[in-house]
Amino acid sequence: MTAGGEPSPAVPPPPMVDCAVVGGGPVGLLTAVLLGWAGLRVSVVERWPRRYPLPRACTIDHEALRILQAAGLMDDHADLFEPSRGERGGYEFRNGDGELLQAIDWNRPAESGWANTNGFHQPDLEAALEGLATATPGVTVHRGWTFQSLTQDREGVSVKMTATSRPTEVTDVRARWLIGADGANSPVRSQLGIEVGDSGFQADWLVVDYLPLGEEKWSAFVTQYCDPAQPATAVNSGPGRRRFEFMRRADTTVEELARESTAWRLMAPWGVTPETARLERHAVYTFRGRWARVWREGNVFLAGDAAHLMPPFLGQGLCSGLRDARALTWRLGMVHRELAAPTVLDTYGPERTGHVREIIDEAVAAGRVICELDVDRAAARDAEMRKRSRDPDAAPLEPPHPRLGEPSLTLASRGVDGRLAPQGRVRVGGRVGLFDDIVGGGWQLISRSGDPAGLLDGQDTSWFRRIGGVIADVSGEGPVHDLDGTYERWFTEHGCEALLVRPDFYVFAAGAHSQIPLFVSCLRQTLQPTSTEGE
Ligand SMILES: Cc1cc2nc3c(=O)[nH]c(=O)nc-3n(C[C@H](O)[C@H](O)[C@H](O)COP(=O)(O)OP(=O)(O)OC[C@H]3O[C@@H](n4cnc5c(N)ncnc54)[C@H](O)[C@@H]3O)c2cc1C
CATH class of the missing domain: 3.50.50.60 (FAD/NAD(P)-binding domain)
Structure with a gap:
């Protein structure tokens, strides 16, 4: 410039x-x-x-x-992001009368060491x-x-x-x-x-970004207003910013939906008016x-x-x-x-x-729930959501992130491989922070049952370090302290003691502490290194 x-x-x-x-x-x-x-x-x-x-x-x-x-x-x-924490930190579904149909709590710990949504x-x-x-x-x-x-x-x-x-x-x-x-x-x-595949889902939505001039008290971080008369979404879009999204109904053209006057009219029921907010932009997108x-x-x-x-x-x-x-x-x-x-x-x-x-399938499925314009089908959906929210055994509305697709660069480990690995807060000496910052990112070999390096021969250890690997004993006996018990909880939940994580934070392998040499030799075979420099 x-x-x-x-x-x-x-x-x-x-x-x-x-x-x-x-x-x-x-x-x-x-x-x-x-x-x-x-x-x-x-x-x-x-x-x-x-x-x-x-x-x-x-x-x-x-x-x-x-x-x-x-x-x-x-x-x-880090200050660019507003975390979804506190009592207004969830994801809600409400019906046309404002009744709460379902709420997802985003205050639970998220695997990666950061707030669930920001x-x-x-x-x-x-x-x-x-x-x-x-x-x-x-x-x-x-x-x-x-x-x-x-x-x-x-x-x-x-x-x-x-x-x-x-x-x-x-x-x-x-x-x-x-x-x-x-x-x-x-x-x-x-x-x-x-070639491009297509889910067949298509809906036009007006997206309106605005800056509230005073404090706004929203009930949740994201609210889906599942109102067949006017499906709408309200989102906390970062420090000092808010967004509304409104679906186009059959009786409205794209041109009408795109008008500034339409944006103000649709936001008015929430008290968002030219007196209370400054419009940053509005645009119509086709969601697919x-x-x-x-x-x-x-x-x-x-x-x-x-x-x-x-x-x-x-x-x-x-x-x-x-x-x-x-x-x-x-x-x-x-x-x-x-x-x-x-x-x-x-x-x-x-x-x-x-x-x-x-x-994509989950987003499209959510879209089909939210974009329902038929009054009877919307009422049936509401009843189903109410029922689900009362059933403690029902599957959570927000599933964990999916596993990697196949074939994947992983070692079969009773279903844990290919899943997102955790990042916890640790202390090493006088340093406290997230694992990747304090111990290191890249390949991570972590055990709760002793020092992984103790099981590896010198060649494997030096090869692992050369590919950017870090090794951590989080048992409490070694130098890396699992401050919030993140690793302990993860190992207990998955019934294992040791974990080999890829640089993109997906599990390469997990299992018993004694399997560590196997993890490293399988990784070595999988990567088939072409250089022997440093060996
Ligand atoms: C309304 C809306 C809401 C969304 N909300 C969310 C959300 O809350 N969370 C989320 O995770 N995602 C969200 N998304 C999706 C997100 O915005 C996109 O996935 C993201 O911006 C894609 O980034 P990209 O870098 O892949 O592509 P783009 O940001 O589109 O960048 C592609 C770039 O390529 C350039 N380019 C194109 N052709 C050429 C060429 N021939 N030569 C040189 N340069 C070229 C373009 O100019 C452009 O700068 C939302 C999207 C929309 C529309």
């Missing part, structure tokens, strides 16, 4: 990088940061000279915050991610360049781009890998001819559930909205994109450093697509 805030003339990306990322949205920027830290030279190419100024995502879950923690973002930017303002997160990306060695961000086409050979990808404001100015980039993080209409996906059938073609990968789209009722679109970034970048980083064979890249698509398809 120039001093006056105008975008600088577009600087073209360098002709040769390890990885080109198309799309400078949150997923592309996070991907670049994580790859830069892994030692790759990365160029992000974004067609627009300025960041998208309007909010889309407004809630983010505990797992996504752990991913942002791994990127170093939470050190300076309100935030997407433009602030993107600004923080872009600042981090430009400060990361090896990463450059090139705004004002539009991806046009690609060709592939065995060694890599040749990419053609044009300056967005001067389409005759063409530049070519050669990269070992290319990541299409270029949003829902993904030109990269189209170039590859990848879609997914790319393939996430990889040769050396080109898809991530984020380019790979999946879902109605935002569970607040999982961006969270899923951040998971893609973490899952892809640890693999690319290891292959780049010859710590793993390129075959580890094969499981990226199947693992992620299996996981996200379940979330």
Whole structure:
């Protein structure tokens, strides 16, 4: 940017990088940061000279915050997020009369060490991610360049781009890998001819973001007003911000729904008026559930909205994109450093697509509940929800995050493998904090029954440390103290003593303490390292 805030003339990306990322949205920027830290030279190419100024995502879950923690973002930017804690920290379903049908308590501890759900303002997160990306060695961000086409050979990808404001100015980039993080209409996906699956769900919703001028007392963090006369959602969208969403009814056109006067009219029953609030923006979106059938073609990968789209009722679109970034970048980083064979890249698509398809299905199912316009069916739904909320044995409304899809890079461990692993608060010497910050992220070998290193031979220990592994004895006898009993509870719940966690926080293997050498040797075989440096 120039001093006056105008975008600088577009600087073209360098002709040769390890990885080109198309799309400078949150997923592309996070991907670049994580790859830069892994030692790759990365160029992000974004067609627009300025960041998208309007909010889309407004809630983010505990797992996504752990991913942002791994990127170093939470050190300076934790205040961007408003945690769902306290008596107004839940997820509620109410009917047209305002009667509470079901409530999900979000005050219970979430696995990843952060609040279950957190309100935030997407433009602030993107600004923080872009600042981090430009400060990361090896990463450059090139705004004002539009991806046009690609060709592939065995060694890599040749990419053609044009300056967005001067389409005759063409530049070519050669990269070992290319990541299409270029949003829902993904030109990269189209170039590859990848087919898109569709859930068949479709609904138009008006999204209204506003700044309350006084304090608002909401009963919950998120409320779904399941009113067949006007389905609506109210969300705490980060410090000082609120959002309402309203479904389009058959008697309203998209044009009518998109008017500012409609936004004020629909918010008035909640006391939100020009006297009590400042409108930040309003826009109509078509909510859908879609997914790319393939996430990889040769050396080109898809991530984020380019790979999946879902109605935002569970607040999982961006969270899923951040998971893609973490899952892809640890693999690319290891292959780049010859710590793993390129075959580890094969499981990226199947693992992620299996996981996200379940979330899309859940979001679509929630949408079908919330978007019911038929009065009789809505009454039957309300009765069913009331019944469920009184039944202590009914399945919880909010299931745990799904398991990774198959084939996955895991070792069968009585159903625990491929599930999200916990992060607890620990104390090591005089240092107190979250495990990843105090002990380390990357591969984690944790036991509650003694020092895992005591069971490993020197070669396995040095290999594990070389791939970025950390080893922790949380029994209380070793240096790592499990301050809140997070690990103890997790091991007890899953009937095991030892755990090997992947860099994306999913369980590679879990079992008895004595199985630790088996976990490490299986991991070694799975990664099939091609380099013997340091052995
Ligand atoms: C109303 C609404 C509410 C939502 N709420 C939530 C929520 O609460 N929680 C949640 O987790 N998610 C939510 N989401 C989803 C979330 O906003 C998206 O999943 C997320 O923004 C996707 O990020 P991305 O980086 O994959 O794609 P994008 O942010 O779309 O970025 C893609 C980038 O690629 C660029 N690009 C495209 N084509 C080219 C090209 N040819 N050359 C160069 N660059 C190109 C685009 O300009 C864009 O900047 C919501 C979405 C909506 C619409």
